[in-house]
Amino acid sequence: xxxxxxxxxxxxxxxxxxxxxxxxxxxxxxxxxxxxxxxxxxxxxxxxxxxxxxxxxxxxxxxxxxxxxxxxxxxxxxxxxxxxxxxxxxxxxxxxxxxxxxxxxxxxxxxxxxxxxxxxxxxxxxxxxxxxxxxxxxxxxxxxxxxxxxxxxxxxxxxxxxxxxxxxxxxxxxxxxxxxxxxxxxxxxxxxxxxxxxxxxxxxxx
Amino acid sequence: xxxxxxxxxxxxxxxxxxxxxxxxxxxxxxxxxxxxxxxxxxxxxxxxxxxxxxxxxxxxxxxxxxxxxxxxxxxxxxxxxxxxxxxxxxxxxxxxxxxxxxxxxxxxxxxxxxxxxxxxxxxxxxxxxxxxxxxxxxxxxxxxxxxxxxxxxxxxxxxxxxxxxxxxxxxxxxxxxxxxxxxxxxxxxxxxxxxxxxxxxxxxxx
DNA sequence: GAAAAACCCTACTGATTGGTAAGTTTTTGT
DNA sequence: ACAAAAACTTACCAATCAGTAGGGTTTTTC
Numbered sequence: 001x002x003x004x005x006x007x008x009x010x011x012x013x014x015x016x017x018x019x020x021x022x023x024x025x026x027x028x029x030x031x032x033x034x035x036x037x038x039x040x041x042x043x044x045x046x047x048x049x050x051x052x053x054x055x056x057x058x059x060x061x062x063x064x065x066x067x068x069x070x071x072x073x074x075x076x077x078x079x080x081x082x083x084x085x086x087x088x089x090x091x092x093x094x095x096x097x098x099x100x101x102x103x104x105x106x107x108x109x110x111x112x113x114x115x116x117x118x119x120x121x122x123x124x125x126x127x128x129x130x131x132x133x134x135x136x137x138x139x140x141x142x143x144x145x146x147x148x149x150x151x152x153x154x155x156x157x158x159x160x161x162x163x164x165x166x167x168x169x170x171x172x173x174x175x176x177x178x179x180x181x182x183x184x185x186x187x188x189x190x191x192x193x194x195x196x197x198x199x200x201x202x203x204x205x206x
Numbered sequence: 207x208x209x210x211x212x213x214x215x216x217x218x219x220x221x222x223x224x225x226x227x228x229x230x231x232x233x234x235x236x237x238x239x240x241x242x243x244x245x246x247x248x249x250x251x252x253x254x255x256x257x258x259x260x261x262x263x264x265x266x267x268x269x270x271x272x273x274x275x276x277x278x279x280x281x282x283x284x285x286x287x288x289x290x291x292x293x294x295x296x297x298x299x300x301x302x303x304x305x306x307x308x309x310x311x312x313x314x315x316x317x318x319x320x321x322x323x324x325x326x327x328x329x330x331x332x333x334x335x336x337x338x339x340x341x342x343x344x345x346x347x348x349x350x351x352x353x354x355x356x357x358x359x360x361x362x363x364x365x366x367x368x369x370x371x372x373x374x375x376x377x378x379x380x381x382x383x384x385x386x387x388x389x390x391x392x393x394x395x396x397x398x399x400x401x402x403x404x405x406x407x408x409x410x411x412x
Numbered sequence: 413g414a415a416a417a418a419c420c421c422t423a424c425t426g427a428t429t430g431g432t433a434a435g436t437t438t439t440t441g442t
Numbered sequence: 443a444c445a446a447a448a449a450c451t452t453a454c455c456a457a458t459c460a461g462t463a464g465g466g467t468t469t470t471t472c
Contacts, residue, residue: 003441003446013448032321034240037429050432051450059430089403115238145403152405158394159403161379162372169371188364196402197295197351197365199358209416209471219418243459254421256462261419265460 017055020045021069024062025106029171033063033118063114064123070107071130077102078134088145092163093190095138099167100186104174112171135160163193223261226251227275230268231312235377239269239324269320270329276313277336283308284340294351298369299396301344305373306392310380318377341366369399 023044027036038049038059045052056062081098085091102108116124138160145151166189174182229250233242244255244265251258262268287304291297308314322330344366351357372395380388 005447006440009440009448016449032240032323034238035321035323038431039429048451049430050452053431054449115241117238117241149405151403152401154398154403155394158391159398161375162395162398165372165375166368167371168375168378169367172374173367185364185367188361189368192360192365192368192402193398194402194404195358196398196400196404197357197360198400198402199355211417212470215418215470222419244461245459255460256422257420259461 013055020047020052020055021062021065022106025066025110028063028066029106029109029113033114060119060123063110064119064127066107066110067114067119067123067127070102070105070111071127073105073107074099074102074111074134075130078137082137082141087148087150088141088143089150089194091141092138092145092151095141096163096167096190097183097186100170100182100189103167103171104176104182109171109174112168135164138163166193219261226253226258226261227268227271228312231272231316234269234272235312235315235319239320266325266329269316270325270333272313272316273320273325273329273333276308276311276317277333279311279313280305280308280317280340281336284343288343288347293354293356294347294349295356295400297347298344298351298357301347302369302373302396303389303392306376306388306395309373309377310382310388315377315380318374341370344369372399 020041023041024036027040027044031040038052041047041052041062042049056065077098078095081094082091085094103112111127116128119127139156142151142154142156142159146153146156167186170182170185174185180188226247229247230242233246233250237246244258247253247258247268248255262271283304284301287300288297291300309318317333322334325333345362348357348360348362348365352359352362373392376388376391380391386394
């Protein structure tokens with residue numbers, strides 16, 4: 001009669017798969033998707049190519065899975081973070097502190113350091129849907145902040161682009177052994193976005 | 207006896223070469239360096255592969271030349287722009303207005319949308335040297351602004367990272383047929399970086 | 413007008429790499 | 443203890459694409 005695969009075997013398989021994905025994410029970030037060969041990953045992992053293909057469908061699936069994990073982590077972290085804010089500004093801040101923490105992980109960096117068109121249109125469409133939701137949520141939170149008086153009147157679209165730019169670019173320069181951790185970086189950026197660089201505020205700016 | 211190549215022939219050759227580089231830059235930005243084949247470019251240009259290789263050494267040289275042109279344009283534009291400022295803040299603003307204008311061209315976008323390690327170490331080192339000079343100049347200008355009182359006391363490194371992040375990321379979303387041109391985008395970003403999003407300024411922030 | 417140079421082409425080569433066939437070995441479940 | 447499943451391997455294939463050999467055609471210079 002049929003044998004059941006135990007939970008322990010499934011867990012071990014998933015751990016092995018995650019190990020492969022982590023190695024892929026790190027190497028994609030360091031060398032680029034196309035400059036990374038499956039043989040590169042095999043060397044890092046101490047496995048053969050058919051073994052890698054035992055766990056993932058193809059090279060594109062490696063990238064898709066890395067990106068999918070990052071997107072899931074991002075949404076989960078942001079869902080927790082945003083609900084703590086008392087007004088638009090605090091929610092915005094909480095969202096981006098969470099954002100910085102995810103986008104400095106290997107999976108998170110993948111979202112920034114690789115290209116959507118290295119994946120199939122189906123795959124990149126699925127990921128982009130999640131991305132679009134986050135974009136529109138950020139704009140809504142900015143609008144809430146304008147309404148509740150915690151954010152000055154501004155163009156939410158432009159602010160959103162500037163914020164995402166600053167935070168996305170962290171993936172390019174952040175190092176785990178750097179001077180600041182992601183939370184400190186996020187706090188500093190938010191101080192800047194909160195008060196700007198001007199020494200004095202013109203009377204009409206509120 | 208030796209024949210001289212006339213200036214007209216040299217000009218025409220250089221124009222043809224620039225045409226090839228422009229097509230390369232646009233396609234690298236749209237599809238990615240590795241997803242772009244020489245055959246793709248031939249189709250766009252209406253030329254054969256050996257003809258492309260008549261004008262450029264190899265595929266990597268295409269990317270290097272695109273990046274080199276962008277870097278030269280950047281330094282030229284910034285050299286002109288920064289000298290007009292009366293204080294640190296104005297110079298900073300002028301630098302980034304110029305920066306936005308170059309980084310939204312096809313060559314400029316190449317600097318952001320491709321990877322340094324798609325080029326040889328020699329090539330990317332040469333380009334990085336120029337990049338590093340710009341980075342340190344921006345920090346110096348921020349420090350000048352703090353000294354002359356046009357920029358509030360802040361961490362120049364952090365501000366520099368945030369500014370470059372916002373401006374570099376423009377390459378990812380800017381479209382020529384979009385609502386705003388690069389100067390307008392830069393002005394809006396600088397309004398944000400100048401006054402921040404806070405409605406009021408705490409007394410100790412200057 | 414002729415030779416040199418510029419500019420162009422088709423057909424091809426060779427290297428690389430994603431992915432698999434056809435197994436073997438190890439582990440697990442009964 | 444044995445059979446099934448999981449996990450793994452070597453050797454190989456096929457497709458792709460960067461780049462070139464060996465020219466031909468057009469333009470330019472003298």
